[in-house]
Structure formats: structure tokens, C-alpha cells
Amino acid sequence: MHFPLAVNEKEVAFCHSGTLIDGELVMDRVGRGPEVEPKFLVFDLLALDGKPELMGKSLDKRLAYFRDHLLKAYKDLFKQYPEELRFQPFKVEMKEMQFSYAIQLMFKEVLPRLKHDNDGLIFTCRTSPYQFGTDPHILKWKAPHDNTVDFRLRLNFPLFHPTPSEESDEDSSSEAGDEPYVDYDSVPDARLYVYNGNQGGKPSYTEFSDPLYLSEQEWEELKAMGDPLQDRVVECALDDQGRWRLYRFRDDKNEANHVSTVNSVLASIRDGVTEEELLGAAGGIRECWKMRDAKERGGGGGHH
DSSP states (O other): OOOBSOBOSSOBOOBOOSOEEEEEEEEEEOTTSSOEEEEEEEEEEEEBTTBGGGGGSOHHHHHHHHIIIIIHHHHHHHHHOGGGGGGSSSEEEEOOOOOTTOHHHIIIIIHHHOSSOOOOEEEEOSSSOOOSSOOTTEEEEOOGGGOEEEEEEEEEOOEEOOOHHHHHHHHTTOTTTTSOEEOSSSOOEEEEEEEEEEETTEEEEEEOSSOBOOOHHHHHHHHHHTOOOTTOEEEEEEOTTSOEEEEEEOTTOSSOOBHHHHHHHHHHHHTOOOHHHHHHHHHHHHHHHHHHHHHHHHHTTTOO
């Protein structure tokens, strides 16, 4: 994977190095069938050619650097050598962004046109520098059913105790027919654990207050997968009855969510904002945006 500095008719002269790009890898659907293609959507640039000063600049300037210094030459390269694009691990594009008040546009037009899955909206401050870890200037909105938590799953299987008739049937073929045994066929007691960090060099966990709800049909489907289930990281969401349900396995993650993240998600669920409430706030967001824009234009020589 490389980004050329420049492209001429004969060769690619040099490539960028010491460059750190922030983005997300999505799987775009191709046509109406099951085929997908990987695409990396860029939403930030932290360092360019070994110079990390970009992190102190505002988001709009960081994105402008990426567009002007990396993306343009990248597109020119494959415009000149289109046959090389199929050898790339994925395509690279800038993530499409809208003004903060364009909520109706997002729900009615942008999100329905996406070729990949989406679980919400992210409101990012245009004027703030890059911040590692949790950035208080970034707000992520999710629909209530998409507020999920990544737990570590541990299954406790019931012991099966043979009845007297079953014991006599088994005695003819097994000396241990009267011994209880683990029943791996019945629905297990599925417990969820949150990550507390490392203690003494080892990961520490606390059992979550509520278990994972598994129906008999869901358990049959999980067994049919033939995959190990114990200690997997699982993404879970609350259903309309307040039960935690399995959303998907997170084999791309080494660890469950930290307890602080879990508490944050639970607070978000308790104080959730619906799509209708967000649409209702769009007018106020637009008025505030117009006031800030007018102030910048009036006091900043028109620079925006």
C-alpha cells in the first residue's frame, strides 16, 4: 500500500512515508448480489511525511492536506494505470461529510444510499485539534437498538442427572451410567463479562449484572456453526423486553469493552435520543451554525 508524491508519464517518482491516516475499512456491496469489495474511508490525517504538526491543526485543514497531498496523486496514479487497481488490498476514498444540521439529508438520502452497514452519525468539531483516546468534542449518535456493548461470553452448561429408568438402560452398556454428565445440548446459562484492565499482568473481568438471553432456536443455530463459543467477544444489544441479545461475534477484537465504556453505553441507553428527536433539533443546530459562521466571517477576514 503506497501513496505517490507525484505521477508523471513515465513513472511514479517517490512515495509518502511516515504518514498516519485515520479511517475505517468497510465492505461495499457490489450490485445486487452477495459480492463485496473492501474500501478504506479516510476521515482524518495525523502525520504527513514524518511531521506530526498536523495534529495541532483543525479538522478541515487536516482533511485538506490529505485531499491535496495524498488523494489527488493517488487518484492520478490509478487513472494512469487502471490495471494496477485490482492488485491493491482496498480502494481509498474520503469519507463523505455534511454540515451538522443536515440531519434530514442524512436520514432521507445519504444513509439509504450507502453500500455498507451503518450504525449511526458522528458529529465532529471542525475547529479542534486531533485528540487521542476519548475526544469530548466528538459526539456519536446511535439509534437505541444500535447501542451495543462488547462482552466476553462464558457458557455454563447444566448437569444432566439420569432418571432411574435411564440408569438401568445405561447399566448394560456403561459402568458409569448413573453418573451425572454435562448436557451440552440444552441451552446454557450464558454469562457476560466486562473488562477491568490488567491486574498483575493478567486481564481482569467482572460478571455483568444481566445474562445473555438465548432462545432454543438461537442455541441450535450456534451449535450448528461448529465454532468454539467459550470466551468469545460478543457484541450485544438490548431488545424491546430489556434482554441482552447476541448481535454478532467480534473476533476482530482481542478484548471486551472496558467497564468505563460499558457504563458510558448504559448511560447513553438510559438517556437515548431518538431519530425523531434528532430531526427536531436540526433547526436549532442550523441557527447556531449560522451564528458561528457569521461571527467567523465578520472577525476573520472572510476566512472559513
